[in-house]
Amino acid sequence: MDTLSAVRAQLDAIDDSMHDLLMQRSGIVASLAASRAKAGSTILRPGREADILRRLLARHAGPLPRGALVRLWRELFAASIHQQGGFSVAVYARDAAMARLVAEHFGALTAARTHPTPARALAAVTRGEASVAVLPFPEDADAPEMEWWPALNAPQLSVVARLPFFTEGEAEADALVVAPGAPDPSAEDRSLLLLESDSEQSRGQLLASLTAAGITARLVLVRRAPGISRFLMEADGLIMPGDPRLAALPFDRARMLGAYAAPLRGFSG
Template identity: 65%
Template sequence: MNTLANVRAELDAIDDALHDLLMRRADVVAGLAASRVKASGPTLRPGREARILRRLIGRHSGPLPAAALVRLWREMFATSIRQQNNFSLAYHGVGDAVPKLVAEHFGMGMPSRAFTTPSQALAAVGNGDAAIAVLPFPNEADPTELEWWPALDAPRLAVVARLPFFSEGNPGPEALIVAHGMPDASDDDRSLLLVEADPELSRGAVLQGLAEAGITARLLIARRLPHVSRFLFEADGLIEPGDGRLAALNFINTRPLGAYATPIRGISA
């Protein structure tokens, strides 16, 4: 018969085993950070993080909520990032939505700086003052002066992740991470495409053109400007500069702005 003392002793032993594994993991990360293997690669690997979380969620069972599992590993990911170099981030957002997403994704100890405009946050990444920028997910209602996505020049600066990656239901406000270089693939990705077309073309005609080129996409934002129509699409798969399908498009300009691992939504167990 298990007494309370026995149960507590078992929990203490499990805690010690978990602690040993966490220390071992930190040692492995520290060794990787000090090695030449990692020196030339990016610190932030959202595609690899997504693959890890999908694998763990896929094998998960029992009473521990999947959300708790994700929170535990997110904190470990954030700690690993902080171990590897002087990582810091810039962010912009009205209210507390973006700061909350930053804290949930990167932990409370990640060095970060708020900027009053998206362009200032992107400039911080461009000049090396920050490794990444976290910016609100584009919205049709955004004022033109706060639309940061048309200025991206991937792969110099590109979208590499979407926050939150995991949500049990409606995720609420979302954000995108912008960094140097194109994102690493996660095997289930979505890309952002900027399309500039003749103002006489309808949304449907632009979507049809993408489909005929083999690109399945959903319209996020449409802007009718005096001499051009500007569209932001979310497309299935990882589309990078130089993708052959882009050359088949007959628009004024089409370019990928980056990509992110397809978020997990609606898991409550």
């Protein structure tokens, strides 16, 4: 019994120390929020969050599961954003997995409203009714009326994150976060590109053109219509608007839709 009491006292002391550090962290966030308000900068920093999680996962040891570590810090990030106020999410949740993904990433305290289409979710951000939109990652099976990416008004609205950032197994859902302004760079990023051609281009020609321009990319999907072909690409690294490599591509239109921290999927390291 004395041993149990001693262990509980040790755990209580650790809890108090952790609580002290959380209160200290919250105070620093409050000071940072005040300085950002004066500068007019955004409170959403997905690139910074990704770098923090990568650093913590690299140093992590012991029996605490890595997934639990990530969940703890995701709640800390969400609480910091909530503390600064005025943040909400517009989501097109085509299934329950998408809704769970939003709650896990942005936390239970963040206001989230479901919209019937991706276009309605994006419109909520454009009108200032929501801070970000969360939309399913584009797939070949998407109906034409659900395809939001060809009309994305980048760089006014840009893809800034891919969810989930961390999984130890197969991801239950796959989503993109769209927000006003430019992406937040991290130590390892991927860019989302839209390439359009008024003439027929094969996948082989497409990949050869990208390689010649110095871009390593994977084809997400292709849409062909009379007189136009659209290719959605995920490229390694951060490619910003005005990048000379985009201008070198033999396409009628090439533009960046956004960028995000490269997710840790099926993580076991």
